[in-house]
Amino acid sequence: MTATRVADAFGGGPSAIRRASMGAPSDAINLALGEPGWPLPDAAREALTRVAEADGRLPYGPNTGLPDLVEAVAAFCSTTSSAHSWGSRTDRARLTSDQVMVTAGSQAALFALFQAHVEPGSAVLVPDPGFVTYPQLARVCGADPITYPLAPNGDLDAEALVEVLGRTRHTGLVVLNHPANPTGGVASPSALAAVAEACARVGAVLVSDEVYRELWVDARPAGLHEVAGVEAGVVLGSTSKAFGAPGLRVGWAAGPAELLAPARLVHNAMTTAPARPSQQAALALLGAADEVLTEAREHVRTRWHLATGDPICPDRGPGLSPPGTRSARAGIYLWLPLPEGAGDDEAFALRLRDEGGVTTVPGSAFGARGRGHLRVSLGGPLDELEEGLRRLAPWWER
Numbered sequence: 001m002t003a004t005r006v007a008d009a010f011g012g013g014p015s016a017i018r019r020a021s022m023g024a025p026s027d028a029i030n031l032a033l034g035e036p037g038w039p040l041p042d043a044a045r046e047a048l049t050r051v052a053e054a055d056g057r058l059p060y061g062p063n064t065g066l067p068d069l070v071e072a073v074a075a076f077c078s079t080t081s082s083a084h085s086w087g088s089r090t091d092r093a094r095l096t097s098d099q100v101m102v103t104a105g106s107q108a109a110l111f112a113l114f115q116a117h118v119e120p121g122s123a124v125l126v127p128d129p130g131f132v133t134y135p136q137l138a139r140v141c142g143a144d145p146i147t148y149p150l151a152p153n154g155d156l157d158a159e160a161l162v163e164v165l166g167r168t169r170h171t172g173l174v175v176l177n178h179p180a181n182p183t184g185g186v187a188s189p190s191a192l193a194a195v196a197e198a199c200a201r202v203g204a205v206l207v208s209d210e211v212y213r214e215l216w217v218d219a220r221p222a223g224l225h226e227v228a229g230v231e232a233g234v235v236l237g238s239t240s241k242a243f244g245a246p247g248l249r250v251g252w253a254a255g256p257a258e259l260l261a262p263a264r265l266v267h268n269a270m271t272t273a274p275a276r277p278s279q280q281a282a283l284a285l286l287g288a289a290d291e292v293l294t295e296a297r298e299h300v301r302t303r304w305h306l307a308t309g310d311p312i313c314p315d316r317g318p319g320l321s322p323p324g325t326r327s328a329r330a331g332i333y334l335w336l337p338l339p340e341g342a343g344d345d346e347a348f349a350l351r352l353r354d355e356g357g358v359t360t361v362p363g364s365a366f367g368a369r370g371r372g373h374l375r376v377s378l379g380g381p382l383d384e385l386e387e388g389l390r391r392l393a394p395w396w397e398r
């Protein structure tokens with residue numbers, strides 16, 4: 001890889017997301033960060049304490065991850081995939097250990113999968129607007145990121161994706177993200193099935209980034225494996241969002257063993273293995289998943305109610321989100337159209353920050369089709385969110 005390729009992949013200078021925060025007034029409320037703002041669950045805290053208090057060595061872990069953690073991820077993914085009956089996939093067998101890759105965050109899983117499966121000169125289909133890492137990783141591989149649009153409400157639009165796939169040559173990999181960053185959109189079972197079928201037809205590796213899936217408010221969103229089976233592609237999960245532990249840096253990829261095997265080599269070369277204390281904390285989190293995820297969903301539900309107007313306590317929130325545009329509330333992002341006459345989204349985000357005292361991310365940071373929007377993170381501490389939303393509301397009322 002040349003230095004030029006890296007420069008091309010990441011662009012010169014700080015990213016738009018960085019620019020949104022750089023130089024913010026010290027009293028600005030930060031609603032730009034995409035991470036949970038509630039405390040690390042006790043299960044993880046106690047596991048980390050046990051590691052700190054244990055006598056003796058802290059060895060490298062096995063390259064393939066701590067066996068108990070791999071088992072726990074396999075069980076978690078199998079349970080979550082079979083717990084709901086989307087079509088005929090409720091009888092799925094449990095994942096085997098070679099169908100799980102434990103990684104240093106799902107970010108490292110993405111990196112390893114791209115390096116393993118994306119050839120220079122090929123195409124990678126990525127959502128626009130979408131998580132900024134996807135096109136960067138495609139360019140790092142010397143491939144072309146080709147964007148596909150989402151539905152107007154931010155959900156996956158399978159027809160649009162399949163149309164782009166049909167006219168793009170040499171597509172090596174297709175990325176889905178649902179619930180989505182930044183739009184919060186979800187994917188219907190039929191959309192997932194259609195995309196899986198189209199990818200299989202052209203031999204493209206399908207990666208379904210489902211790191212926000214457990215953070216739902218209205219109904220649990222569909223997942224690729226439960227709709228189309230494990231052979232349909234690789235599903236990404238993480239302890240960073242619903243498990244409330246982004247600093248652990250533990251994530252995973254679940255999918256066909258033959259797709260994970262080469263990615264595992266890349267991941268091992270990059271990290272040797274995820275940090276052992278983090279893996280032990282992740283194991284504890286998965287062991288307490290029912291409790292941890294129920295609590296996380298309560299945190300998210302409270303935040304959504306605050307942001308979109310709580311029917312139970314209507315005086316609590318400014319109700320910024322345009323009603324009726326979402327198919328389901330999930331994830332931690334509010335995707336707001338700018339008020340009329342607001343002009344350029346990056347300039348508007350800077351005004352909101354410097355004059356309004358709230359840092360948000362301009363939609364164009366996530367791709368050209370994100371223009372005219374702002375991403376507001378609901379993830380942070382509740383008091384900050386409440387104050388931040390109070391400061392934002394008048395800008396939509398002018």
Ligand SMILES: Cc1ncc(COP(=O)(O)O)c(C=O)c1O
Pocket residue numbers: 034104105106107108131177180181209211237238239240246249250251
């Ligand atoms: C859509 C999406 N995928 C993956 C990641 C990476 O998460 P992690 O590496 O913490 O698991 C993020 C982080 O913000 C994200 O928003």
